[in-house]
Amino acid sequence: MMKKAHICIFIISLFLGSFFNGFGQVQSSPEIQIDSISYMERYGVRIGADLSKPIRTLLDKDYQGFEIKGDFRITNNLYPAVEIGYEDFDFDENNFDANSKGGYAKLGANYNVYSNWIGMQNEIYVGLRYGFATYSETLYNYTVYDKDHYFPPDYKEVNQKYNNLNAHWVEFQVGIKAEVLHNLYLSLHAQVKRIITSNEPKNFDILWIPGYNRNYADSPFGIGWGYSVSYMIPLLKKERVQKID
Amino acid sequence: MKKVLFLIVIILALASCQHNDICTENQPTTPKLVIKFYNYNNPNQLKPVEEFNAREVNSENYYYENNRNDTLIKIPLRTNHQSTVYEFIINKDSMDIQQSASIEFIYTPEEIYINRPCGFRAVFENFDVQVLDNNPDTWIKAIEIPHENTINDEESAHLYIYH
Numbered sequence: 173m174m175k176k177a178h179i180c181i182f183i184i185s186l187f188l189g190s191f192f193n194g195f196g197q198v199q200s201s202p203e204i205q206i207d208s209i210s211y212m213e214r215y216g217v218r219i220g221a222d223l224s225k226p227i228r229t230l231l232d233k234d235y236q237g238f239e240i241k242g243d244f245r246i247t248n249n250l251y252p253a254v255e256i257g258y259e260d261f262d263f264d265e266n267n268f269d270a271n272s273k274g275g276y277a278k279l280g281a282n283y284n285v286y287s288n289w290i291g292m293q294n295e296i297y298v299g300l301r302y303g304f305a306t307y308s309e310t311l312y313n314y315t316v317y318d319k320d321h322y323f324p325p326d327y328k329e330v331n332q333k334y335n336n337l338n339a340h341w342v343e344f345q346v347g348i349k350a351e352v353l354h355n356l357y358l359s360l361h362a363q364v365k366r367i368i369t370s371n372e373p374k375n376f377d378i379l380w381i382p383g384y385n386r387n388y389a390d391s392p393f394g395i396g397w398g399y400s401v402s403y404m405i406p407l408l409k410k411e412r413v414q415k416i417d
Numbered sequence: 418m419k420k421v422l423f424l425i426v427i428i429l430a431l432a433s434c435q436h437n438d439i440c441t442e443n444q445p446t447t448p449k450l451v452i453k454f455y456n457y458n459n460p461n462q463l464k465p466v467e468e469f470n471a472r473e474v475n476s477e478n479y480y481y482e483n484n485r486n487d488t489l490i491k492i493p494l495r496t497n498h499q500s501t502v503y504e505f506i507i508n509k510d511s512m513d514i515q516q517s518a519s520i521e522f523i524y525t526p527e528e529i530y531i532n533r534p535c536g537f538r539a540v541f542e543n544f545d546v547q548v549l550d551n552n553p554d555t556w557i558k559a560i561e562i563p564h565e566n567t568i569n570d571e572e573s574a575h576l577y578i579y580h
Contacts, residue, residue: 266440266536267440314536316496316536317535317537322480322493326496346424379533389532
């Protein structure tokens with residue numbers, strides 16, 4: 173912020189300075205001195221996909237998922253953003269096996285806190301999202317929990333399905349974005365989130381939510397991350413001026 | 418840049434260590450059947466069973482490794498059946514006075530979700546008991562279900578046996 177303020181003051185003083193100079197030194201010969209440069213910054217729609225989810229789909233036989241995402245730069249540092257995805261995950265717990273699958277969407281914005289060198293458009297950003305998922309869970313089988321072992325374990329194959337589940341959460345993101353090729357970005361970010369409301373399956377549990385990940389019984393917070401590639405379609409350019417030392 | 422990477426790594430590390438996948442001892446489990454033994458001739462008085470042991474009928478294995486001398490016992494019920502038939506033996510190691518009785522516990526098992534690490538436990542609804550022996554000399558003289566006929570926990574006795 174200091175840097176921006178300096179730039180601003182510099183531009184104003186430059187303008188005013190030359191104005192007053194113009195009055196005061198009418199006779200002096202103009203001397204051109206380069207003390208700032210300008211650059212046309214690109215504004216546009218950025219469209220991308222998460223890479224970690226298809227990679228995990230290939231490596232983890234219990235997981236299938238994808239996520240597409242987009243953002244749009246509206247001011248110098250503010251980027252409204254959206255993510256839409258689908259995930260299908262089988263998980264083995266100590267006493268039961270289950271599945272969770274469904275779609276999700278996240279709406280919000282990222283705010284860039286990084287001051288770039290002129291000509292560069294990288295980001296360190298913080299983001300806030302409202303996320304929601306509609307999904308179903310399936311309980312494949314379970315073994316009745318019994319501390320006593322006189323009788324053999326009671327294993328049951330049930331394939332019980334719990335439909336029409338939904339969850340709503342707020343998500344905080346922090347990440348970095350680097351322009352690796354012209355208009356092509358790679359980014360890595362981490363997520364911390366908290367459920368606002370959700371409906372619970374009868375006589376079962378919210379174990380894993382698409383887009384939210386694991387739901388911890390002893391904590392209202394969830395955690396996630398993403399690694400994505402995106403391409404910016406430039407729509408307009410705005411001039412940015414920066415002084416040079 | 419380094420600080421942000423550090424923050425991301427911290428969050429990811431938190432994600433991997435926040436697993437609480439242990440079913441702790443204090444979680445409710447599938448309850449055992451709790452039986453109290455009373456004196457048939459003086460129904461308000463507890464009367465211990467001597468050299469008591471139990472096994473499921475047709476099973477080789479006794480439930481207790483060592484015979485019990487007690488006024489209260491806890492035995493498991495089958496969760497995958499609507500009933501469990503036990504053979505209750507007293508004075509097990511005293512051949513001439515040994516006595517046995519077959520007793521059937523009838524119920525509707527119902528599974529209740531506990532949590533992620535423990536999974537499901539069973540409780541028993543519509544609990545009922547039948548002494549199967551026609552033998553008039555059976556050591557079990559009378560039985561009583563003192564409370565409601567649901568077995569949820571092991572806090573109090575589900576069955577009184579008078580002998």
